[in-house]
Amino acid sequence: MSSFNKTARQNILKMIHSAKSGHPGGSLSCVEILSVLYNKIMYVPCEWKKSPDFEKRDRFILSKGHASAALYSVLAQKGFFPLDELLTFRKLGSRLQGHPSTRYGLEGIEVSTGSLGQGLSIAVGVALSLKLNNNPASVFVLLGDGELQEGSVWEALMSASHKKLDNLIIVIDKNRLQIDGDTDEVKSLEPLDKKLEAFGWNVKSVDGHCETELESVFKLAKDSNKPFAIIANTTKGTGISFMENNAGWHGKAPNDDELKRALEEVNA
Amino acid sequence: MLKKTIEIKSPRNAYGETLVELGALNKNIVVLDADLSCSTQTCKFQKAYPERFFNSGIAEQDMMCTAAGLATEGKIPFVSTFAMFATARCLDQIRNSICYPKLNVKIVATHGGVTVGEDGASHQALEDISYMRSIPDICVIVPADYNEVKQVVKYASEIYGPVYIRIARTNLRSVFDDDYKFNPERAVKVCAGSDVTIITNGETLYDVISCAQMLKDRGISAEVLHVPVVKPFLAASDVIESAKKTGVVITVENHSIIGGLGSAVCEVLSQNLPTRVLRIGTPDCFGQSGEQRSLLEFYGLTDSKLCETISRYLDKK
Numbered sequence: 001m002s003s004f005n006k007t008a009r010q011n012i013l014k015m016i017h018s019a020k021s022g023h024p025g026g027s028l029s030c031v032e033i034l035s036v037l038y039n040k041i042m043y044v045p046c047e048w049k050k051s052p053d054f055e056k057r058d059r060f061i062l063s064k065g066h067a068s069a070a071l072y073s074v075l076a077q078k079g080f081f082p083l084d085e086l087l088t089f090r091k092l093g094s095r096l097q098g099h100p101s102t103r104y105g106l107e108g109i110e111v112s113t114g115s116l117g118q119g120l121s122i123a124v125g126v127a128l129s130l131k132l133n134n135n136p137a138s139v140f141v142l143l144g145d146g147e148l149q150e151g152s153v154w155e156a157l158m159s160a161s162h163k164k165l166d167n168l169i170i171v172i173d174k175n176r177l178q179i180d181g182d183t184d185e186v187k188s189l190e191p192l193d194k195k196l197e198a199f200g201w202n203v204k205s206v207d208g209h210c211e212t213e214l215e216s217v218f219k220l221a222k223d224s225n226k227p228f229a230i231i232a233n234t235t236k237g238t239g240i241s242f243m244e245n246n247a248g249w250h251g252k253a254p255n256d257d258e259l260k261r262a263l264e265e266v267n268a
Numbered sequence: 269m270l271k272k273t274i275e276i277k278s279p280r281n282a283y284g285e286t287l288v289e290l291g292a293l294n295k296n297i298v299v300l301d302a303d304l305s306c307s308t309q310t311c312k313f314q315k316a317y318p319e320r321f322f323n324s325g326i327a328e329q330d331m332m333c334t335a336a337g338l339a340t341e342g343k344i345p346f347v348s349t350f351a352m353f354a355t356a357r358c359l360d361q362i363r364n365s366i367c368y369p370k371l372n373v374k375i376v377a378t379h380g381g382v383t384v385g386e387d388g389a390s391h392q393a394l395e396d397i398s399y400m401r402s403i404p405d406i407c408v409i410v411p412a413d414y415n416e417v418k419q420v421v422k423y424a425s426e427i428y429g430p431v432y433i434r435i436a437r438t439n440l441r442s443v444f445d446d447d448y449k450f451n452p453e454r455a456v457k458v459c460a461g462s463d464v465t466i467i468t469n470g471e472t473l474y475d476v477i478s479c480a481q482m483l484k485d486r487g488i489s490a491e492v493l494h495v496p497v498v499k500p501f502l503a504a505s506d507v508i509e510s511a512k513k514t515g516v517v518i519t520v521e522n523h524s525i526i527g528g529l530g531s532a533v534c535e536v537l538s539q540n541l542p543t544r545v546l547r548i549g550t551p552d553c554f555g556q557s558g559e560q561r562s563l564l565e566f567y568g569l570t571d572s573k574l575c576e577t578i579s580r581y582l583d584k585k
Contacts, residue, residue, distance in 0.1 A: 101369070103369065103370070111336070111340055111369060112369040114364065115360050115364040117329075118329075118336075118364065119333075121329070121330045121331075121332075121337065122333045124330070124334045124337060125334040125336060125338040125339070125340065125341070126341055127337075128322065128337070128338060129337065129340075129342070129343050132319070132343070133341070152327075152333070152361075155329060155330035156333070156334075158327070158330075163322075
């Protein structure tokens with residue numbers, strides 16, 4: 001694991017521990033996806049609105065807003081806001097709301113999310129606007145696999161291909177678990193790749209924890225002449241043995257002892 | 269201010285025509301519809317500026333969030349469908365993706381109230397104002413006629429933030445003349461009176477004015493206030509002033525008596541000047557099929573029905 005990703009995982013665990021609440025499972029599963037996007041793929045100036053090139057930035061929307069701890073950590077590590085601010089996560093008066101919000105001026109947050117199934121439609125609007133303005137930036141959206149059970153996601157999938165939004169790239173963090181258990185048991189999405197293809201998208205499945213695979217698929221996606229969906233096969237709670245593949249860690253904070261053990265595992 | 273001649277015009281046409289005018293002046297204006305562009309009259313904008321018109325198909329939730337995304341990038345989206353589908357179906361999208369981030373999205377919903385008519389309860393939004401009024405940071409406006417719709421749509425394009433405008437399906441008798449100037453901060457005193465204050469907005473205004481004439485014949489002097497902006501309730505002081513004078517208030521709306529104009533008036537009066545208020549609207553029930561005027565009659569919203577109800581209420585007082 002890269003030192004960037006180790007730090008991100010440590011921050012996620014410390015933030016959720018400090019807040020005594022949050023979503024470790026789905027935050028840990030998308031660390032590599034966010035890391036590759038922010039370190040290797042997207043152009044997003046950390047000076048944010050103060051940058052003269054702000055309009056040129058690629059847009060990122062965290063549709064699975066409950067993975068906010070992961071996004072906040074990556075943004076702080078990239079210098080969007082001070083690392084010290086991470087421990088205000090979920091506390092009264094913090095800019096780091098439980099789910100991302102644009103209300104508090106937090107640098108790096110494009111849109112407010114949290115209610116599942118809305119981020120992709122918002123991204124369609126952003127992508128349409130970029131096209132109207134002849135802005136060549138790309139729009140990246142990270143969705144959860146469970147989130148795809150929201151019908152409005154499929155409305156947006158239809159819109160994107162109908163409107164030929166080749167500037168839109170989605171990543172599905174397919175960790176196969178949702179609050180009530182296995183996604184396959186709660187309400188199966190399969191065959192997901194075929195469904196997405198049938199909706200007019202280019203689709204590619206990758207190992208969502210392999211940075212080289214992610215990097216090359218993002219490059220492929222940017223050259224696509226259609227909206228592009230990346231199915232990132234991931235492990236919920238990645239890197240922490242007692243959290244991995246355990247739906248119980250979807251929305252639970254580690255206690256002091258669990259935090260200590262988890263941090264030791266990340267450091268090992 | 270008041271129209272002297274008889275003129276009946278479509279408020280939906282007022283919307284469509286104004287969109288075209290605004291579209292010429294401001295390139296950031298974009299319009300979205302969900303397969304009802306001929307009913308809502310956004311088709312006029314589509315014809316004029318096809319590249320800035322987006323049909324989401326029959327997918328209102330997708331449409332609302334797409335509008336949110338366009339607004340995020342600095343566009344001024346006008347989003348239209350029937351009031352039922354704009355509000356009830358999209359409540360979460362409006363709350364979380366438009367109002368919470370305080371985006372510059374204008375929701376212009378047509379077919380509000382029982383006067384949707386023959387389509388019946390599934391299409392008659394009787395709770396839309398109530399839904400919208402409960403969400404922070406959205407402005408809610410119910411204009412009364414063709415002239416006012418034009419001004420309100422223009423006003424919405426000029427202010428920043430989410431706005432909900434409710435437009436009737438019905439072709440309406442024009443109340444206001446060309447010199448009328450919409451003021452979001454005031455109630456419009458349409459008739460002056462001293463015995464009772466009748467507060468209304470939207471398509472019931474014309475019948476309320478006519479009802480005030482009938483009451484006059486019965487020796488009751490009614491003051492009629494038109495309050496187009498239901499939220500924020502900036503006309504509070506006008507309402508309080510009138511209630512102080514008359515001591516009794518009637519609210520009339522083509523909407524449920526729960527959560528709409530009547531509730532807004534009660535909230536203001538209970539806090540500032542406890543006053544007896546009779547709320548007239550649909551009484552916590554679903555609508556039904558019927559011809560527009562028969563429905564208004566059935567729910568007691570025509571001039572003569574209003575006159576009867578109000579006279580009876582004042583007798584008992």
